Amino acid sequence: MRRRALVLGTGRSGRAAARLLVSQGWQVVLADEDDRVDGVRLQRELGDGTEVCTGCHDLPSGPFELAVISPGFKRSHRWLEGLQRRRTPLVGELELGWRHIRGPVIAVTGSNGKSTAVQWIAAALREAGRSPRIAGNFEQGPALCEGVLTSPWADPWVIEVSSFQLEHSHRLRAEAALILDIHPNHLDRHGTVDEYVRIKLRLAQAVVPGGVLVVPESLRQRVRALYGGKTVSFGSDSEPAEFIFSNGMVVCRSGEEAVSLAGTQWDDAVRGRGAAGVIALLSEMGVGCREAV
Incomplete structure (x- = not known):
């Protein structure tokens, strides 16, 4: 079974994190509260391996083995607090990319x-x-x-x-x-x-x-x-x-x-x-x- 990851934010950083994870075999849920984001277009752009949820109020249901945080999310955001309660490992997009540097x-x-x-x-x-x-x-x-x-x-x-x-x-x-x-x-x-x-x-x-x-x-x-x-x-x-x-x-x-x-x-x-x-x-x-x- 493919590992599941949640990526918070559909901006440049979030899309990049989703692509990287999908390339490594993860199943990714890309979530954003902003209902102005065209989720259908973004879904087509990212392709198989990614599920896009825009205009979300509630934290997507898991379980997730990893959650990646885009820079725009404050530490006090309710989604991060929810993920901490679930004990989901959290990592920033920058650190995720840094782990793969050579x-x-x-x-x-x-x-x-x-x-x-x-x-x-x-x-x-x-x-x-x-x-x-x-x-x-x-x-x-x-x-x-x-x-x-x-x-x-x-x-x-x-x-x-x-x-x-x-x-x-x-x-x-x-x-x-x-x-x-x-x-x-x-x-x-x-x-x-x-x-x-x-x-x-x-x-x-x-x-x-x-x-x-x-x-x-x-x-x-x-x-x-x-x-x-x-x-x-x-x-x-x-x-x-x-x-x-x-x-x-x-x-x-x-x-x-x-x-x-x-x-x-x-x-x-x-x-x-x-x-x-x-x-x-x-x-x-x-x-x-x-x-x-």
């Missing part, structure tokens, strides 16, 4: 600039002769489940990770991670700034021993309680960070040549700090400062 991973989170950062990182690594692939929250790329269904291999995966995805992820693995500056955001979802920051910093726990974590200098002490390996910090010239943005330049305090950001979208006080973070990470990946821009 090859190293660079993960990126933060409040702003994540998509631009993952594009920059992938482009610089491609120039250096590697074969990166972008996935995750990045809107111009595939959800991670869709990406690994195409092929699980990349060198490396460069994955954009949102707070909504981190909220439902518990067992991620990355050889390197970049946490960009964190500003108050999505408080309607997370409730408080401290909870939002706490969820973002969970990415630090994904970095493997021997990996590297790049963080804002202001968060460096806090993340050391989460990750005991190598950390590299970025910031402004008033901070004791290894990589700083100052007067349109990214400067590495170890003595490597400064890099000008003049004429680029990163040449301002806010985005320049993010550029310092990206260059710090690429430096750890073996891409020199001048080659990074």
Whole structure:
């Protein structure tokens, strides 16, 4: 008998999770409360192995051996509470895809600039002769489940990770991670700034021993309680960070040549700090400062 899985949400992430599970022999129920979703069309799109339920008020009846959560579902959603009462194993779409990755991973989170950062990182690594692939929250790329269904291999995966995805992820693995500056955001979802920051910093726990974590200098002490390996910090010239943005330049305090950001979208006080973070990470990946821009 085929194993049965429930996927919550018919958006990009939910559809990708359903396709991945069906490819592995699961029987999938794809459920959404939104009655505006064309369930008949979606059923045709996904084909055999998937049952689509849209406009659902009640949690679909089981039993299910697994439930996959799309990022749009809050932890307090009544369906999740119902599944917990049933003791159904829960996993976020991002983590489901992550389980099938082959090859190293660079993960990126933060409040702003994540998509631009993952594009920059992938482009610089491609120039250096590697074969990166972008996935995750990045809107111009595939959800991670869709990406690994195409092929699980990349060198490396460069994955954009949102707070909504981190909220439902518990067992991620990355050889390197970049946490960009964190500003108050999505408080309607997370409730408080401290909870939002706490969820973002969970990415630090994904970095493997021997990996590297790049963080804002202001968060460096806090993340050391989460990750005991190598950390590299970025910031402004008033901070004791290894990589700083100052007067349109990214400067590495170890003595490597400064890099000008003049004429680029990163040449301002806010985005320049993010550029310092990206260059710090690429430096750890073996891409020199001048080659990074």
